[in-house]
Amino acid sequence: MAVPAAYGAGRERRRAEHRSRQVGAHRDDRDGGGAVRANRPVRPPSHVLPERWCPANGRRYVRAVFPGAAGVRRPRRRLGPRTRTEGPPVTRLALLAAALVAVSTPLVATAPEAHAAPTVPVIFVHGQEGSAQQFQSTAQRLSGNGYPDRLLHAYEYDTGTLLNERAVLGLAVFVDRVRAATGSPTVDIIAHSRGTIVAHSYLSDRRHAAEVRRYVNVDGRSSLLPPGGVPTLALWSGLQPDGAIGGATNVHLPDLGHTETTTSAESFAHVYRFLTGTAPQTTQVVPQPSGVTVSGRATYFGANSGVPGRLAVWEVEESSGTRVGSAPVHTTTTYDGAFGPLAVDPRKRYELEYQRTGEPTSHFYFESFERTNQFVRLQISAPGGPADDVDRCPTHTAITVVRNREWWSDQGAGSDGLALNGVEVLTANVAPRSRQVLAAFLFDDGCDRRSALGAPAADFASLPFLTGVDVYLPPTGSVAVREGIRGTTQSRTVTVPAWRSDQHSVTVEFKDYADIR
Known part of the structure; x- marks a missing residue:
């Protein structure tokens, strides 16, 4: 759809700039360490890069790339007789034998001795365009199973850069800070997607x-050996059926999405047993009856740098999203985006309003904060970011809906659903499983007061993790945002005021897990 110049000028330039940041550094993992080889744009899972020759077994490999992850070497059928010789045959056979032993025989214990109470801090490392937000439910499950919140930490870095060296150096500093703050000589690290590249590089230093x-x-990332010789658990989604780390405990979860492999209850059960040596008492996020607090940061999406501003926390009516009372529950001015801990009632709903000088006001709406959450992220699109492709005018409301479990809209009766005031917007083409969509931008494309459902908005049709829908929402009254959760019969609704899109941005974040019933 053509966009009037008043609303669409420079969109192609912004789109190109945004795509240039969708990158992950890809590393040679033949020795479990390796140096940065090259940086390639992130592409959909089906994209295949040129073949490479492995001298260890004379087979050709392809490097498959999915959004936010390292290039992972996957074997494919032998394409023909070996035509190259590198080194004497005995050397190649020895390398092959060593690789097979590494893959088939664990070199380290897969679970530690059971202990009464956790004492080792856990550090989460996110992937491409990720943040601590992807670890909210994992942290809450850990705390529900006895981990003190003081032991749970998230390392964040700028994913818009092409190289990982700065992220690796930052992780080293962060680990030292956590060790000093907790008094623990060691830490446990849980890394996802591109974060595994950062972690592998960090662990390649024996001191680390x-x-x-x-x-x-x-x-x-796959590798022949556990990085740095550290006992390793490797979890793999359906995107990587051949993913493996030799000598590690490898668990394949083919029914889970890329990010869902981080946030699911099924994954948590494996992680908890690996870290503690015992099964968790529960894999659910158990509601906390009292003493709930929220902490977090306002950040630029992808860059994870703090955004200064003024935060106001409002109690809102669940049925309409309108504010309760004339004054917010909490207010704070922050110069680095950090806030909290702020006390909240787990039985109520809240709006987190964030104001910046000279910028539209940002409104963030959530389901009830049923358990203390120290990884709340108020993500703001920086200039040149994806929100630049959202047309804003006084005649409509624009809403971004986020969930850290992929939206799958092409699974027939088993699909996710997302409806605005009863109108379904997740048709099969909008969020197919292959695109691993985590956020949907819903707005009136072209400000023409007409909806064009059934296909993603053009500027969002090929972006990783994101989709967009041309849907007209008049800026009056309220908007009921309803999700249907695949794999369950549950649905949930967050209702928000219909703010004008030229002066306000609205984000709704759904939990990435189903309710306990």
Whole structure:
């Protein structure tokens, strides 16, 4: 659809700039360490890069790339007789034998001794365009199983850069800070997607590896050996059926999405047993009856740098999203985006309003905060970011809906659903499983007061993790945002005021897990 110049000028330029940041550094993993080889744009899972020759077994490989993850070497059928010789045959056979032993025989114990109470801090490392937000439910499950919140930490870095060296250096500093703050000589690391590249590089230094007790590699990089020799658990989604780390405990979860492999209850059960040596008492996020607090940061999406501003926390009516009372429950001015801990009632709903000088007001709406959450993220699109492709005018409301479990709209009766005031917007083409969509931008494309459902908005049709829908929402009254949760019979609704899109941005975040029933 053509966009009037008043609303669409520069969109192609912004789109190109945004795509240029969708990158992950890809590393040679033949020795479990490796140096940065090259940086390639992130592409859909079906994209295949040129074949490479492995001298260890004379087979050709392809490097498959999915959004946010390292290039993962996957074997394919032999394409013909070997035509190259590198080194004497005995050397190649020895390498092959060593690789097979590494893959088939664990070199380290897969679970530690059981202990009464956790004492080792856990550090989460996110993937491409990720943040601590992807670990909210995992942290809440850990705390529900006895982990003190003071032991749970998230390392964040700028995913818009092409190289990982700065992220690796930052992780080293962060680990030292956590060790000093907790008094623990070692930490456990859980890394996801591109974060596994950062973690592998960090652990390739023996001094760093000595400071890590356990490592969890979630749907990211493969290698022949556990990075740094650290006991490793590797979880793999359906995107990586051949993913493996030799000598590690490898668990394949083919029915889970790329990010869902981090946030699911099924994954948590494996992670908890690996870290503690015992099964969790529960894999659910158990509601906390009292003493609930929220902490977090306002950040630029992808860059994870803090955004200064003024935060106001409002109690809102669940049925309409309108504010209760004339004054917010909490207010704070922050110069680095950080806030909290702020006390909230787990039985109520809240709006987090964030104001910046000279910028539209940002409104964030959530389901009830049923358990303390220290990884709340108020993500704001920086200039040149994806929100630049959202047309804003006084005649409509624009809403971004986020969930850290992929939206799958092409699974027939088993699909996710997302409706605005009863109108379904997730048709099969909008969020197919292959695109691993985590956020949907819903707005009046072209400001023409008409909806065009059935296909993603053009500017969002090929972006990783994101989709967009041309849907007209008049800026009056309220909008009921309803999700249907695949794999369950549950649905949930967050109702928000219909703010004008030229002066306000609206984000709705759904939990990434189903309710306990």
